[in-house]
Amino acid sequence: MNVKRFTARTSRDALTLVRQAFGDDAVVLSTKPCAEGIEVLAMGPEGIQQIERMSASIPAAQPAARPAAARPAAKPAARPAAQPAPAQDEVSDDVARLSMSTLSFQDYVRERMLKRRQAALRAEQRAQEPTFHAEPEQLPVALEQRLAARQSAPVMPAASRPAMPVEAAPPAPVAPVARPQAARHELPGMRDMLAEPVAPVAAMAQPVPSLADAGLNASMATSRREQQDMMNELRSMKGLIEDRFGALAFMEKLQRNPAQAHLIQKLLDCGFSPALIRKLTESLPSDVTDESAWAANVLERNLLTGEAEPALEDQGGVYAMIGSTGVGKTTSTAKIAAAFATKYGAANLGLITLDAYRVAAHEQLRAYGRILGVPVHTAHDRASLEDLLELLSSKKMVLIDTAGMAQRDSRTRELLDMLSHRSIQKLLVVNASAQGETIEDVMLAYQASACKGIVLSKMDEAVKLAPALDAVIRHKLKVVGVANGQRVPEDWHRLSSHALVHRALRANVNPAYRIDADDVSLIFTARQQAQRPRPTLHA
Incomplete structure (x- = not known):
């Protein structure tokens, strides 16, 4: 497999170099920016054939045999015999996918590596699982045989019965119940057999949580966390785009109406709030020659005094x-x-x-x-x-x-x-x-x-x-x-409203606190959900 690296200023130039080196059937493995411009990794079409031959040879290797003590005696060769067919089908599907599009080779390699890693992880987990004397599917059969042996055995007093081997702590001793003498020669019924301490056997029949389930849960939690992070990034990107487009629209509006831009900057320098300035500029007529006098007149009519x-x-x-x-x-x-x-x-x-x-x-x-x-x-x-x-x-x-x-x-x-x-x-x-x-x-x-x-x-x-x-x-x-x-x-x-308003509009602004025209968009392009209700003015 011959993989080469090509660099050029643009993607088109890099693909031209690939086509000159390997022909029109060249396989592009990856593209990414670099110091020279664009970096392309590619190989010849014969590399696909080598990969197919390598994939076809993978199922021939048999999986490692499990210990004899952990395998049922009745089915020693059933499982290995069933393995090659699904693996061969999986390789065939991958080969078919490669034959449809050579551009998906990078995804194919990533998927194959992921599958091999998961298979190795499952094999390691199976090797670490505790072994029992019987397979889980054989536990009901063993329990049946044990109950049948108890029915054919002679009845012994409860005190002389041998204790069953249990792994858990033994239950508290219970006083034996007095039975009639005639009942002692009868075979124990199903109720008596179920009363025996067979709970540990039933507990052994329950499925034991494996490490694969824990790994699956952890991978699902990681996937959900990654999805949540992606959604947060998308929301943040949406907010930035809205702010940017709002600023561009506002600056374009000010360029179309320079009188409105001049009024906004003057009122900001005087100290009026952006909420009041927005309401004023929205009501500014297009045929006004002196916007400052118009704004002063509107403010005087809305300022109440006791004059x-x-x-x-x-x-x-x-x-x-x-x-x-x-x-x-x-x-x-x-x-x-x-x-x-x-x-x-x-x-x-x-x-x-x-x-x-x-x-x-x-x-x-x-x-x-x-x-x-x-x-x-x-x-x-x-x-x-x-x-x-x-x-x-x-x-x-x-x-x-x-x-x-x-x-x-x-x-x-x-x-x-x-x-x-x-x-x-x-x-x-x-x-x-x-x-x-x-x-x-x-x-x-x-x-x-x-x-x-x-x-x-x-x-x-x-x-x-x-x-x-x-x-x-x-x-x-x-x-x-x-x-x-x-x-x-x-x-x-x-004082009258006229005197107060003109006193406010004659404010001497310190140069350190003066707002430039480029900074006006930072104040007036905030998103609508963060704004307070605007005041009502009588223009």
């Missing part, structure tokens, strides 16, 4: 400032109290603090109260809070300063339950300089949908105002006031 309503100090009522730690609840309370006292006098104002967790936390509000001439009351639980509300019911405005708690603190729920009085209106104070995800988490934890409105604090510290406005727009909340400093009450304002 058209009377101010909080003019409305009056009971208001509780809630929010995370350090967002400016106490300072905002003092600003609203100062604005109210300037218009309506300190006699119509009531101040309550619930901040009993921090050391000297209530002293800050008490200092503002002394400046305004208003006493500050402290409530430790819901009962004392209700008593104070009843005491201050004649006041035009009552402001409640609460303790700052993280949105994931377990005490946040207790605080909200404490403020569930029907006369209390909650105002959620949000740090305008916080990240968008943090603002979203705070609004969900403090149940912003049940609040009277939103107070945006620390406007002077916010580099990007867009994340806070984005959350307010998506949750359809109202901005009742903004705080842009520590001065009381000078830094308390009521």
